[in-house]
Amino acid sequence: MTATTADTPDAVVGHGDRHPQRWLILGVICLAQLTVLLDNTVLSVAIPSLTSELDASSADIQWMINAYSLVQSGLLLTAGSAADRYGRKKLLTAGLVLFGIGSLVAGLSQTSTQLIAARAGMGIGGALLMTTTLAVVVQLFDDAERVRAIGLWATVNSLGFATGPLLGGFMLNHFWWGSIFLINIPVALIGVVAVVRMVPESKNPQGDRPDLLGALLSTIGMASVVYAIISGPEHGWTSGQVLVAAGVGVVVLGAFALWELRAPYPMLDMHFFQNKRFIGAVTGAILVAFGLAGSLYLLTQHLQFVLGYEPLEAGLRTAPLAVTVVLLNLVGIGAKVHAKLGTPLTILTGMTTLAGGLAVVASFGGHDYSGMLVGLVLMGAGISFAMPAMANAIMSAIPPEKAGVGAGINGTLAEFGNGLGVAVLGAVLNSRFSALVAVSATSFPAAMAAADSAGERERISDAFSSGLETSQLVGAVALFLGGALAAALLWRAERADSGRKAAEPTDSPEQASA
Numbered sequence: 219m220t221a222t223t224a225d226t227p228d229a230v231v232g233h234g235d236r237h238p239q240r241w242l243i244l245g246v247i248c249l250a251q252l253t254v255l256l257d258n259t260v261l262s263v264a265i266p267s268l269t270s271e272l273d274a275s276s277a278d279i280q281w282m283i284n285a286y287s288l289v290q291s292g293l294l295l296t297a298g299s300a301a302d303r304y305g306r307k308k309l310l311t312a313g314l315v316l317f318g319i320g321s322l323v324a325g326l327s328q329t330s331t332q333l334i335a336a337r338a339g340m341g342i343g344g345a346l347l348m349t350t351t352l353a354v355v356v357q358l359f360d361d362a363e364r365v366r367a368i369g370l371w372a373t374v375n376s377l378g379f380a381t382g383p384l385l386g387g388f389m390l391n392h393f394w395w396g397s398i399f400l401i402n403i404p405v406a407l408i409g410v411v412a413v414v415r416m417v418p419e420s421k422n423p424q425g426d427r428p429d430l431l432g433a434l435l436s437t438i439g440m441a442s443v444v445y446a447i448i449s450g451p452e453h454g455w456t457s458g459q460v461l462v463a464a465g466v467g468v469v470v471l472g473a474f475a476l477w478e479l480r481a482p483y484p485m486l487d488m489h490f491f492q493n494k495r496f497i498g499a500v501t502g503a504i505l506v507a508f509g510l511a512g513s514l515y516l517l518t519q520h521l522q523f524v525l526g527y528e529p530l531e532a533g534l535r536t537a538p539l540a541v542t543v544v545l546l547n548l549v550g551i552g553a554k555v556h557a558k559l560g561t562p563l564t565i566l567t568g569m570t571t572l573a574g575g576l577a578v579v580a581s582f583g584g585h586d587y588s589g590m591l592v593g594l595v596l597m598g599a600g601i602s603f604a605m606p607a608m609a610n611a612i613m614s615a616i617p618p619e620k621a622g623v624g625a626g627i628n629g630t631l632a633e634f635g636n637g638l639g640v641a642v643l644g645a646v647l648n649s650r651f652s653a654l655v656a657v658s659a660t661s662f663p664a665a666m667a668a669a670d671s672a673g674e675r676e677r678i679s680d681a682f683s684s685g686l687e688t689s690q691l692v693g694a695v696a697l698f699l700g701g702a703l704a705a706a707l708l709w710r711a712e713r714a715d716s717g718r719k720a721a722e723p724t725d726s727p728e729q730a731s732a
Contacts (some may be wrong), residue, residue, distance in 0.1 A: 239416050240358045244367055246412040247351045248374040250314060253405045254344045255374070257286065257321075259382025260398050262518040262536075263529045267395040268333075269663050276662075278330040280448045280644045283515065284637040285334045288444060289341030290348065291633030292437030295485040298349035300428040306350045306357070307419040311410055313346025318406030325396035325403075336399075348629055354417060381540075383518065387533030429485035435474035436485070440634060442467030447641040450649070486627065490616060494714065498707030499611035500631060502565050505700035506572065506604055507635025509693050512643035513576055513597065514539075516693075517590075520686050523662050524679065525587065538591055542598025552606045561611050562708040568604025569701020572597050573694040580690035584683055604701070611708060639693070646689035654681035 261283055268274045268282065301309040320340030327333040351371070359367040389397045446464035453459050478484040490496045514536065521532035546552060556564045575596030582589025612627060655665055655678055662682045669675040 240363075240367075243358060243412075243416050244355060244370065246409060246416065247310075247354060248371060249405060250310075250347055250409040250413075251351045251371065252374050253402050253409075254317065254347050256382045256385060257340065257344065257399075257402065259514060260386035262514050263383045263386040263522070263533050264390060264395050264398055265519055266522050266663065267390055267529070268330075271395055272327075272330050272333065274330045275664075276644065276648050277448050278334070280515075280640055281334045282330070282337055283511075283640050284444055284448070285337040286341040286344065287511075287633045287637035287640075288441050289338045289437060290345045291630050291637065292440060293342060293345035293433050294349055294630045294633065295627065296428045296430065296433040297345040299483070299485065301346070301350045303427065305419050306354050307413060307417050309346045310350040310354065310417065311413050313343045313350060314406045314409045314413065315343070316340075317343030317347060318403050318410075319343075321399045321402035321406065325399035327396070357418075383514075383533035383536045384530070385533075387528070387530030390529040427483045429478075429481055429483055432474060432478055432481060432485040435470055435477060439467050439471035439474055440637070442470060444637055444641045447638075447645050450645050486630075490627075493615045494707050494711035495611055496615035498562075498565075498704045498711065499608045499615060500627075501700055501707065502569060502604060502608045502704035503612065503631045504635040504638070505697055505704075506569070506601065506608065507632045508639035508642070508700075509572055509576060509697045510597075510601065510639065511636035512639030512693050513579070513690065515640045516643060516647065516686055516689055517579070517594075519662070520583070520590075520683075524683050524686070525585070535587060535590070536594070539594040539598045539601075542595050543602050546599060546602035547606075552602045555603055556607050556610070560712075561607050562705040562712065564607040565604050565611070565708065566701050566705035568600045568602070568607065569697055569704070570600070572600025572604060573697035573701065575600060576690055576697065577694040580687045580694065584687060608704070642696075643689045643693050646692050647685040650685035650688045651682055654684060 265279055268279060272278075274282070297309065297313075317340055320336050320343055324333055324336035324340065327336055355367050355371055385401075386398050389401065442463050444467075446460045446467060449457075449463065450460050475488060478486050478488045491500075517536055518532050521527045521535055522529065527535065552564075552568075555567065559567065575593045575598075578593035578596060579590050580593075583593055616627075651662070651665075662678070665678045665682075666675055669678055
């Protein structure tokens with residue numbers, strides 16, 4: 219337990235001093251959390267609107283999504299340590315204010331560049347919110363109620379993914395694209411008032427100082443790598459622009475690793491990577507987020523550009539994936555499978571099912587939603603198996619006194635995987651589409667607008683469908699191989715642990731009697 223001060227209690231509350239408004243505060247926290255999570259997926263159904271109204275290229279769209287994920291992933295761990303040291307209530311309030319201001323700027327943006335910058339600002343607020351909400355929940359609820367409270371908090375996470383495309387589709391069917399951001403503002407205002415009035419302050423003044431240099435290096439490094447991936451199809455994979463960006467990313471991430479090994483208060487303890495269990499869980503966590511965000515990015519374009527659905531219709535047709543995850547989580551199927559198969563086999567089963575679902579979407583969902591529906595349900599089942607097992611593996615590989623760091627690492631990996639999935643699968647789509655279409659265009663709508671005949675438009679549509687299928691199959695292969703690698707590493711770690719325990723000398727009679 220960390221050191222605390224009397225006026226800023228950091229200890230867990232007991233049965234006798236439960237906060238009288240704790241469940242109401244939980245509702246406020248979940249509302250703030252839901253707003254951030256919605257913003258991870260609400261933008262996906264707006265891609266056609268942004269392409270036409272802001273004249274955004276495919277690379278612009280990828281940056282609109284990734285600016286948020288990259289900034290958030292780069293700041294999550296540092297934001298968590300800052301909240302512990304300087305006050306969780308203060309940073310939760312600051313996060314809501316920054317998120318609201320970013321949403322206002324995003325909703326009123328007139329160019330792609332303005333929207334990308336606004337999304338990056340929203341990522342700062344999102345990082346503060348994501349790290350402080352769970353910390354406040356842990357402080358408010360004692361052992362008797364905490365599991366139930368965290369369960370409600372986790373269910374909101376799944377609902378955020380499920381309702382993002384639906385809410386986005388509804389708003390786009392009735393208002394202009396900026397409305398999907400402006401709806402965040404009243405929620406942020408309500409959240410600020412409620413947090414200031416009701417949430418008690420808690421902090422650990424003796425906690426670790428935030429690792430600002432580490433946060434800067436990790437954000438620059440990840441952004442440079444993603445920039446190279448996104449720019450490859452447009453500028454050429456061997457162009458100086460792409461190679462320089464990739465080189466900068468590798469060098470800066472290497473500098474980040476060296477700094478973390480020497481920093482007095484590292485945001486990421488690099489010694490965790492000596493643990494095979496941790497490496498295996500990290501591999502799986504990144505790739506699940508990779509497949510989930512990348513496939514949603516592709517699916518919403520598939521439903522609108524190829525199958526011709528309106529935004530709300532597209533949102534409704536992506537819902538079976540998230541609904542499957544929520545339902546299976548509520549009945550505890552994932553926990554039962556994990557108890558029966560163990561961590562490595564559960565992760566392998568989940569990742570294989572997720573990969574199979576994405577392959578079904580690619581193979582049978584091209585021109586028929588029924589094939590896509592089967593694939594979405596399979597993907598949801600795979601996620602419900604794999605994600606809890608991987609989160610458990612990450613947390614069990616980290617010392618209990620660093621559980622907060624473990625939660626931050628889990629969130630950081632998810633956000634980085636989101637950005638990587640959109641970048642890589644988007645780059646595969648763009649490369650395949652560019653190779654099949656001789657028209658010089660930065661996006662599918664631009665290529666269609668440049669076509670001068672029905673036959674040409676049909677050829678462009680077929681090329682885009684082929685690009686979607688190729689990128690989805692690439693994602694499926696990556697998920698399967700990643701699941702196999704994660705399972706193998708976890709299995710080896712478990713065997714090594716068993717071997718060490720078996721090799722430990724038995725206690726002597728004197729030790730036994732003691």
